[in-house]
Amino acid sequence: MKAAVVCHAYEQWAEALPLVLTGIRSAFKEDLKVSSVELMYGSPLRLQGEFFAPTPAECTDFTT
Numbered sequence: 001m002k003a004a005v006v007c008h009a010y011e012q013w014a015e016a017l018p019l020v021l022t023g024i025r026s027a028f029k030e031d032l033k034v035s036s037v038e039l040m041y042g043s044p045l046r047l048q049g050e051f052f053a054p055t056p057a058e059c060t061d062f063t064t
Contacts, residue, residue, distance in 0.1 A: 022047075 008016035026045045037045040
């Protein structure tokens, strides 16, 4: 965990901690074949970039 916190360019280590912990919890464990979040809640963690699905190009019609 210390190495992950040191890799971030924040002034205070506590600013990087939520991001580091999210990464650790959502990391896939090869020996368990699941992440620790999936063990706890039964479903994978939805990361920030996964909340909004991109709209398909064919659904976007700018001509009307």
